[in-house]
Amino acid sequence: MATKSLKAIGHQLAQTQKQLDLLQSGPFKEGELPLFKDKIAQTGQFPLRAKTLEILQINMGYMCNQVCAHCHVDAGPDRKEIMNRETMQQCLGVIAQTGAHTLDLTGGAPEMNPDFRWFIEAASAAGVKDFIVRSNLTIIRANKKYHDLPEFFAKHGVHVVSSMPHYTQGKTDKQRGDGVFNASIEALKMLNKVGYGMPGSDLKLDLVYNPSGAYLPGDQAALEKDFKKALDADFGIQFNALFAITNLPISRFLDYLVASGNFEDYMYALVDAYNPAAVAGVMCTNTLSVSWDGYLYDCDFNQMLGLKVASKARHIKDYDTSLLEGREVVISQHCYGCTAGAGSSCQGTVA
Amino acid sequence: MDNNYYDPADLRKFGKISEWAPELGEKFFDYYNSVFKEGALSAREKSLIALAVAHVVKCPYCIDAYTKDGLQKGITKEEMMEAVHAGAAIESGATLVHGVQMMNKYNKLSM
Ligand code: SF4
Ligand code: SF4
Numbered sequence: 001m002a003t004k005s006l007k008a009i010g011h012q013l014a015q016t017q018k019q020l021d022l023l024q025s026g027p028f029k030e031g032e033l034p035l036f037k038d039k040i041a042q043t044g045q046f047p048l049r050a051k052t053l054e055i056l057q058i059n060m061g062y063m064c065n066q067v068c069a070h071c072h073v074d075a076g077p078d079r080k081e082i083m084n085r086e087t088m089q090q091c092l093g094v095i096a097q098t099g100a101h102t103l104d105l106t107g108g109a110p111e112m113n114p115d116f117r118w119f120i121e122a123a124s125a126a127g128v129k130d131f132i133v134r135s136n137l138t139i140i141r142a143n144k145k146y147h148d149l150p151e152f153f154a155k156h157g158v159h160v161v162s163s164m165p166h167y168t169q170g171k172t173d174k175q176r177g178d179g180v181f182n183a184s185i186e187a188l189k190m191l192n193k194v195g196y197g198m199p200g201s202d203l204k205l206d207l208v209y210n211p212s213g214a215y216l217p218g219d220q221a222a223l224e225k226d227f228k229k230a231l232d233a234d235f236g237i238q239f240n241a242l243f244a245i246t247n248l249p250i251s252r253f254l255d256y257l258v259a260s261g262n263f264e265d266y267m268y269a270l271v272d273a274y275n276p277a278a279v280a281g282v283m284c285t286n287t288l289s290v291s292w293d294g295y296l297y298d299c300d301f302n303q304m305l306g307l308k309v310a311s312k313a314r315h316i317k318d319y320d321t322s323l324l325e326g327r328e329v330v331i332s333q334h335c336y337g338c339t340a341g342a343g344s345s346c347q348g349t350v351a
Numbered sequence: 352m353d354n355n356y357y358d359p360a361d362l363r364k365f366g367k368i369s370e371w372a373p374e375l376g377e378k379f380f381d382y383y384n385s386v387f388k389e390g391a392l393s394a395r396e397k398s399l400i401a402l403a404v405a406h407v408v409k410c411p412y413c414i415d416a417y418t419k420d421g422l423q424k425g426i427t428k429e430e431m432m433e434a435v436h437a438g439a440a441i442e443s444g445a446t447l448v449h450g451v452q453m454m455n456k457y458n459k460l461s462m
Contacts, residue, residue, distance in 0.1 A: 168427060211422065218423035222394065226425055268363055 002067050005076040006252060013255045014074065016306035022254065023333040026264055033271050036335045043276040048329040050298065053321070054286040055102040057300060057346070058083070058091055060110035060119075061292045065142045068176045070210065070253045072304055075108040082112075083292040088119045090316045091290060092126055098321060102130040104287070104346065106300060109139045111146060124156050131158040134208075134346075137187040138180055150194045159204045160196060161243070161346075162188070165212050167230035175212035188237045197239040205238075208348075210245045214262035216269055216340055217244035220349045243348030246270075248301050248337035270336040278343025281350030284329045290316050298329045300346075305334065362412045395424050402431060403438030 006014040013019055027033040040046045062079035064071075095103065103123055110116055110133060120131060133153065140149050153160055164184060165175045172181035188205075192198060197205030207227065211217050224242035231237040247253045249266060257263040284298035288309075294316045297303040307330045308314050313323040343350035369376025387397050398420050405413030421431050 166425065171427075209425075213422060215419050215422045218420075218425060219394070222389075223425055226395075272363065 002069060002252075003076075005062075005067065005074045005078050006255060007074055008076070008078040011255065013251070013258075016304070019250055019254055019305055020307075020332060022258070022263070023249065027267060028333055033267060036331050036333050039271070039274060039336075040276070040279055040331075040339075043279070045276070045279045048279070048282070048284065048331060050288075050325060050327050050329060051285050052325060053098050053100045053288055055104050055283075055288075056091060056095060056100050057104040057106060057287050057289045058088075058110075059289065059291050059300060059303060060105055060107050060113040060116060062108045063112045064108040064136065065112065065139050066109070066136055066177055066180065068252070069256060070175055070212070070247050072248055072251045072253055072301060073108060074251045074304070079108065081292045083115075083294075085115050085118065087290075087292070087294040087316060088115060088122070090294060090319075092123055092128075094316060094319045095123070095128055096126060097319075100288075102132060103128050104132040104134070106134040106346075109136055111135065111139050111149060117152060120152075120156050120158065129157070131156060132161055133158050134161050134163075135187075136176075137162045137164070137184040138176075140187040140190060141183045147190075150190045150196065153191075154194045154196070154203055157203070159206070160191060161206045161208060163210070164188075164207045164227070165209060167227050167234070171212050185235050185237065188231075188239070189235070192236075192238055197237075199238065204240050206241045206243060207239050208243045208245055210247050214257055214260065214266045216246055216273060217344075220244040220342060241348070243346075244342075244344070245346070245348065246337045246340055246344035248334045250301055250334050251304050267333065267336070270340045273340035274336060275339055275341060275343060275351055278339040278341075278351040281343055281345065282335070282338045283345040283347070283350075287346075288324065296324070301334055301337075302330055305332070307332075357411050359411075359415065362415060365412070395426060398424055399426065399430060399434040403434040406435050407438040407442050 028035060037046050040048065061082035062073055062075045063077065063082060064073075064075035064079070065077060067076040094100070107113070113119075123131070135149075140146050162184075163176070164172070166172050169181040172184065173179065191205055194203070195201040196203045209217060209223055209227070217223065220242065223244055227242050228239070231239070249257055249263070249270075254263075257266050284302075287299060289297040289300045289303050291297065291303050296309045296311075296314055296316060296319075297307065298309055309324065309327060310330050311323050311327045313320045338344050341349075366380070369380065387394060387401070398417060401413070402417040402421060405417050418431065
C-alpha cells in the first residue's frame with residue numbers, strides 16, 4: 001500500500017499533461033477506438049454544454065488521512081493544498097446569487113480543512129439547506145477532535161456520502177489501506193447511532209462503491225441489495241442508498257492501470273460499455289467544481305487534470321452566470337468513465 | 352496470423368462471429384443475453400455457474416470473462432473458488448461414475 005502521493009514521490013503522472021497525453025495514446029491514437037468527442041457526435045451530443053447550475057462541488061483541499069490506491073485526487077497526508085476562508089466566502093456569494101441549491105463538499109478529506117465547520121455553519125446561516133459531505137469515514141475515528149463529527153453533521157442536516165468499496169474486510173483494506181474496514185464499520189455505527197441511515201430518519205447516509213481494480217461496477221441495485229444484506233447481518237449497519245461509481249482513468253487509478261498492464265483493456269471496456277443515453281445526465285451539465293484555490297472546472301476529474309472551464313470566468317471571484325451557463329464542457333477520453341453502462345456520477349448511475 | 356491458438360484480445364472481437372452469419376449470430380447473442388438476466392436465479396448465481404462451466408470446458412476466454420463478471424458483481428474470491436470446485440467435483444465424479452461401467456464389464460468378462 002502506497003503511503004505517499006504521486007506528487008510527493010515526483011511520479012511523472014503527477015504532471016497533468018502526461019495524463020492527458022496517455023488519454024490520447026494507444027488505441028485512440030491508432031484509431032482503433034473513437035475519441036469521446038467523435039463518439040458523442042454520432043448521436044448529435046457534441047459539444048457537451050453546461051446547463052443551469054444546481055450543485056456547487058467544492059474541493060476543500062487535497063489533504064487526506066488515507067492514500068487510497070485508486071484515488072483520482074492523488075490525495076494524502078502529504079498534500080498541503082487547502083482552501084482558505086476567503087475562497088469559501090466567495091463560494092457562499094455564488095450560492096446566494098444563483099439558484100444552485102446544493103453544496104457538495106469533497107477533498108481529500110474535507111473535514112481536515114481547519115475551516116470546515118466554520119464553512120458549514122456560515123453556509124447554514126446563509127440559508128443553504130442541502131449539504132453533501134463526502135466523508136471517507138475513517139476520519140471520524142482518526143483523531144479525538146473528529147469523534148463528534150456525526151453530531152455536527154446531524155445538527156446541520158448534512159447528507160453524508162461515504163466510500164465503502166466492499167462489505168468484506170479483505171477487499172476494502174486492499175483498496176484503501178490496512179485497518180480501513182474496521183475503522184469504517186465503527187464510523188458507520190456512530191453515524192447510525194445519531195440517526196443516520198435509520199428507517200424513518202431524515203438524516204441521509206449513502207454509500208459509494210467503486211471497484212477495487214480494473215473492472216466496471218456491476219448493477220447498482222443488485223450491489224445495494226448485497227451490501228445491505230451483508231452489513232446488516234454482520235454488523236447491524238443501516239444506510240440509505242448505494243452509489244456505484246466507475247473509476248475514471250486519471251491520477252493514481254491511471255497509474256495503477258498502466259503499471260498493471262490493464263490500461264488498454266480498461267479503455268476498451270469503457271468504450272464498449274458506452275451508453276449514449278447516459279450522456280445527457282453527466283454531472284458537468286449541472287455541477288461546477290471549485291478547487292482549493294478557487295478556480296472553476298467542469299467536474300472534479302477535470303480539476304485533477306488541470307482542465308479549467310472554457311470561459312472568461314475561470315475563478316469563483318469572477319463567477320458570472322451569463323458567461324458560464326451554456327459553456328462548452330472540456331472533454332477527453334476519461335469522460336468515457338461517466339457514460340459506461342448505466343452511467344456514473346457523484347450521485348451514482350444516471351441512465 | 353498469430354502463432355498462438357488463443358489471443359486474449361480475441362475475446363473483445365467475439366461479436367464479430369455475427370459478420371459471417373448475421374441471423375444466427377444475432378439469435379445466439381439474443382439468447383445468450385437473455386440467459387444471464389435476473390430470473391428465477393439471480394444474475395449473481397448465474398455468473399458463478401458460468402464460471403464453473405468455463406473451467407469445466409476449459410475455455411480461457413470464458414474464464415477471463417466470468418472472473419471479471421464476478422468482480423463486477425461483488426462476488427468474493429472464496430465464492431469463485433468454491434464454484435470452480437463444484438465444477439471440478441462434477442467433472443471428476445462424471446469420470447469416476449464410469450468406474451461402475453468398468454466394474455460391470457470386468458465382472459461380465461470374468462469367470
Ligand atoms: S479516495 Fe478519498 S479517502 Fe482515499 S485518498 Fe482519495 S480522497 Fe482520501
Ligand atoms: S469527466 Fe467530467 S467533463 Fe467528462 S463527462 Fe464526466 S463530468 Fe463531464
